[in-house]
Amino acid sequence: MPHLCGLRHAVELHDGGDVLASGGGEFTLRPDGQKHYRPDLPLEPMHLKIELNVDLEKKKVHGCVAVSVQSKCADAKRCRVLKLHAVDFDSGSVRVECDTHPIQQTDYNGKVIAILFAEPVPLHETAVVKVFYSVTDPRTGMSFSYPTPSEPQRGKFMCTDHETERARYWLPCIDHPSVRTTLEFVITTQREWTVLCNGTEGPEQPDPTDPSLKVSHWRLDCLCPSYLICMGVGDLVEARDGDHKGKPIAYYASRAFYKEEHLIQSFGRTGEMLDWMTNKLDFELPWPKYYQIAVGGGVGSAMENISLVTWDDACLHDGMLDQERGWLIDCVNVHEMGHTYFGDLLVMSDFASAWLKESWASYIEACWVEHKFGADTRDCYMWMERNQYMSEADERYVRPISTKQWDSSWLMFDSHLYPGGSWRIHMLRGMLGDDLFWAGVRKYIKDNAWGTVETHDFRVALERVSNLSLECFFDQWIFGLGYPKLKVSVQYEMERGQLTLTMKQTQVDTTKKIELFAFELSVSVEVDEGQWAHKVAVFDPSKNAGCGTVCFSDLAKKPLQIAFDPHALVLFKPDQSDVDLPMLCRAASHPPSSYARLLAIEALAAQGSSTAVNAIVDTYKQESGFLERRLIVEQLAKVNSNVGVRALCECLQLEKDPRVLYFVVMKVASVRDLIVAETLEAFVRSADASTPRVAMQFALQGLGAQRDSERALALLNEYATDDARNPWWVWIKRGAILGLGQLRSPEAYEALAKLAPDGAISFQAGLRAARSALMGALGTCVEFADKPLRDKCAYLLLDIIRNDPDYYVRRSAAGAISQLGDTKHAAAALRLFEKQATNQDEALAERYLRKLGGDAELGGVKKELDEQKSELRSLKSQLEELKQKKAAAE
Incomplete structure (x- = not known):
């Protein structure tokens, strides 16, 4: 999970100042978008033996990785060349050997090691290729921390983090999720350091040549893709937290800042979650242990590496912080645990299938909330997911949940993938009912365990237990675009005692290729105090232009309220501007469900009258649920x-x-x-x-x-x-x-500029986050300033991009400078960052460059819009007061 639960909790958990996705309203840079497919594997890696010496002080690893590849193709000419990703390995350090099959030639161009065997590797035979190399302070994928004279408080550790395609910056491998191997680690390091890797720990021995060193052994016998390989080394505090059916649970963090009680405070519900999840999915924990390590630096929020979950230390708590965010950290914890099944045990075959892991892990969060707080609170959680997805779909771009078209695999991990896909899974649960749905999920896991999966595999599992055809659903909701938007029309005929509700789909957009949807929607009306009538609106694109209509007849009086989709079964947005204000107020105060209340409050907020606001505040005061109040x-x-x-x-x-x-x-x-x-x-x-x-x-x-x-x-x-x-x-x-x-004042800019040099902010836990926020703050501060001040800021940011030792701070500086328009140094700075950018940030660098000209032209408009918001609010308030006076006079 690279993007903080797909940015759903980003603002609350971590984010602040690092501009990651600016410069375009489309998912891909080019309208056609490049399609991506799985690599051919005539020589398929089967096992990696990773023998490395880790030097924390020098921020360096060196040694040998033995890659065992098996010939899987009868076409001999395809089985002669092996290419391994290997980015920016130390110059002159790469050497390749193979004792099993002679090598004719090797070539390393700084990104790929190409190996030409003297003869094709015969079908079913295994060649063991040994790559000797060293890497010093990799740009990404492996992060180091060690005290310096200017920052003696720094922790001592190294940790890896690879999603989506970053193992290649320190590990020679085919860096794609469809390539899975067993693993063996032989790690040499200082004897006082803790060493953690995937799998089961083997014997720890003193190094025979240096008594200050030790050799640690770990082994993973199940197949693991490169993005889930993990290794952590350093001076770590440990918290043992019992076991799950004999499999140990433990947590680790840098000893420089954290104690055992902080780890227990943050992750102490892990055992309970394991008990719940393994029971829910009817599949025992497939790993020999469940360890978690939290460090500052290169880990983005949290990552589901097999048997060794990594966390950013932003997610660690003391008692006070746990009161604010403990429930959110639990959601992230159970999200990563959900990947045990959806992502690790069942690995996506390619990034087009990424929703099978991230959407599922996001939905597991909602299921955990349901388990802990009940179905109403779960539906509130789904409301959060709804709004996060709709915000991206309405304000930025729409894309299929599953697509092969993308600029960077990293940018696939967005709000379509996390909350958007989570909602699709929730809808499937509603369509099938709990018994059939969970039976289908368990079948999907059992049938595909230890393998790779595609969207088809999930659909087939559900169809086989339900005997329902789900092709239409998957075509619309997984491979299609957008979601239904409904304009509600209300007609009450007093003399006939009939209420007619017409719901017209308004989302159709031929340019964006958004079409009508076929679905059913439950509608309930309160015909008298506590008495309800229920109907189902059927939306058929082939009839009535996709409209849905329901009629409630033989009514003694006008209904008290209308509840659309009270059980939260369909992802849609209603325009209820035609619904009477008293009906909405009643729905807010006496709803059939929390979800129905939220739909009513959404409509009241859109109306914005004093009466509507008072109804919302009254509901807030009466509500006891913490998530509901939020x-x-x-x-x-x-x-x-x-x-x-x-x-x-x-x-x-x-x-x-x-x-x-x-x-x-x-x-x-x-x-x-x-x-x-x-x-x-x-x-x-x-x-x-x-x-x-x-x-x-x-x-x-x-x-x-x-x-x-x-x-x-x-x-x-x-x-x-x-x-x-x-x-x-x-x-x-x-x-x-x-x-x-x-x-946004010159004085504020000067205060920020004093903090910009490396070392100006004293070292502490979270320093990278503070400096990343500082870069964003500099850009925001002068975004609308006169050009001389923007030029001055651009030069400062250029210096940071040129000299700062932290890649992620440099990336934040690039995002900040993209806000400044066509300033004197902006283009040079961004071209420099473009050269530094990791593979997953290459598209981001291009977006930043594209953004320069556009922001220069739009800056004045944005400033004017910002200034007019308060004026508009004042005018709306005056209009509301006039309406009230007129009503009182009448």
């Missing part, structure tokens, strides 16, 4: 009026649950208004050691967004520079840095 506030934040802003600030003053508080702060902070500035300043100035830290981060960031330097500059600078105000990781410091960027 989602109510999310809708309230969409009411762009003064009354909506005041209501948001009231919610902030009322909220006490740390799980909800930081979310409320984040939504309050998204609005620019005097009352918001006063509320956030009061929140920050009243903060003490007990104030939740993520809430403080968003309060500081939002305070800067009010653009009041007199109010905020000194306060933000104090939090950005005073380490005493940052007791855990860099949550608070990062909020202050981003807040300075939001001020």
